[in-house]
Amino acid sequence: MNIRVTAAVLAATVVLPLGVAHATDLEVTHWWTSGGEAAAVAELAKAFDATGNKWVDGAIAGGGDTARPIMISRITGGDPMGATQFNHGRQAEELIEAGLLQDLTEVAEKENWKDVIRPASLLDSCTKDGKIYCAPLNIHSWQWMWLSNAAFEKAGVPVPKDWYEFEKAVPALEKAGIVPLAVGGQSWQSKGAFDVMAVALAGTDTWKKVYVEKNADAARSPEFAKVWAAADKARQWSKDTKVQDWNQATNMVITGKAAAQIMGDWAQGEFQVAGQTAGKDYTCLPGLGVNAVISTGGDAFYFPKQKDEEKTKAQMVLASTLLNKDTQVAFNLKKGSVPVRGDVDLAAANDCMKKGLDILAKGNILPDSTMTLSPDTTNQLQDVIVQFWNTPSITPEQAQAQFADIIAKAD
């Protein structure tokens, strides 16, 4: 008996590596784990499986901050996955330089990515020395504020149309026992909310000077001080949030426990899963209702180099599947993001998404700060903001000075 079991186990260990080597299973790692996100990933898997290959899901829970180190150490450690998600921007810059990622130029040229992907800056951030290393998947914009209509009704004030009206409604919300602004405990959330306030309240030009040109004087200017003053108020409005994850914070808005959340358009997926309708149950304000822009952050897929030819072929198939018109529509409708192709039909999009598409069509776009600043700088700025957000004794002036010092040394 025992010998038979041992033999079976041995046989299994021999068969297993062989199986992996010859099948066109492709392991895809990503950090999409909330309800709306998982539904969107299922669309990608369905489309890829339809090509005769197999999508092996490698979801890593805990958000990008947790997932990226795992992905990077797998790639640099010689255990590359078939494909992996990163955000648009500079997160994979050094992996490309080290020659660890697959060159997709051939597929890209064959399928005319250059003409169909808009805005062109997305493909530019995939391009290094004239070669294309990633497949952009969607556009996510941080520049949104989500409001719970029910919460404002309960407080007896009309749903605000911009940040300044929201400010006036806060006392009424607080009196009704509603948290005015939900900001989760994870540090990227306060950083993100701050960046959105920067675009909306300091204006596009000042934002560009600080975040793109890395001009420290602009970061010290009275224009930018407005942002810190607003953040000072926002940290007081959000102090009763007491949840960690972004989707828990969104859930507070969905259930009306909180009145508003500043969060990227991925929050919309949560409203959809909860069965809420834009305009009726919740309201969205692009650019806090002050400065309607879309920042073109989002996700792209990168393909680590593989030893096995078969897998490389499957990678190319996946790359072209991701940019397929049908996949783009199916995925982005579920995800609440905007497709990277300008030539798809989005009649099924809801009110908020249509607002976003309008702004995009008008060309009011900004790069995402992850595309202009290195992860190192982003991390330093995040430290300043999250400390400011949680420490009432730090004045806005002190935080602004620290922030400007980092911008002065940014790379």
Next chain:
Amino acid sequence: MSVSAPEGRRSGLTRNIAAKIATLPMILTALVVFLGGTIWTVVYSFTSSKLLPKLAFVGFDQYERLWGTERWIVSVKNLMIYGVCMLILSLVIGFILAALMDQKIRFENTFRTIYLYPFALSFIVTGLVWQWILNPEYGVQNVVRSLGWTSFNFDPLYNQDIVIFGILIAAVWQGTGLIMCIMLAGLRGIDEDIWKAARVDGIPMWKTYVFIVIPMMRPVFITALVLIGSAIVKVYDLVVAQTGGGPGIASEVPAKYVYQNMFYAQNLGQGFAASTMMLIPVIILVVPWAYLEFSGRRRHG
């Protein structure tokens, strides 16, 4: 044994050759992995390595930036407060518990198991358990308030000034049991005759402990010290599970800074510089211990 014994009369190098060959892998591991890895890290801490290690030297830039970073300063301060309190508390509580256990009490086995049990839990589990206990809405504060003291306030994990003590409570709870066991073993090693002699001379019990027994237990204390010391320097998972470094950056610790920079911020150089700084207290702890240990052994032959 039978092979090496006849060969044992040859020169020093070939004596016990089998034993030497057997320890070779361990020696290699120690040299290559521990020493080599340490040297590699120190060397690369002087470079501007980002995501991947590169030999582009920048002198002391990484260290300058490290000591100019608020978060690192907070981390070091936290580690110092945590370290001093943890060292004193776990030694004192561990010894007192051991001394009490040594009074030939009934059900000693049961008590020993109860005290040692937390040590069987990982820091992650400990952290999560204490996160709940210290949560103002579900834990201690709520229980005391529901007993009638409605003004009672106890939310260390949500208060920047005392958050590190919230972590300390969990660490002491988890670590003291082991120290107690080591101390108890030490106490059992003290000759019964010494107690008898002290009793004949009419020395009070506490004096016997403080002036006779504790000095005799020196090696035990050193072992306990090294164990506690290394646990202090590497504290990481407890913080991650309990507070995630929050609120804000109030409960950050050096190990977390290293991880954050190496893997999240893609700045290896900065992470290496921080971990080199962490190595220094370890060396300060380990070198005297090794010295005592080895010189002591030689003395006893």
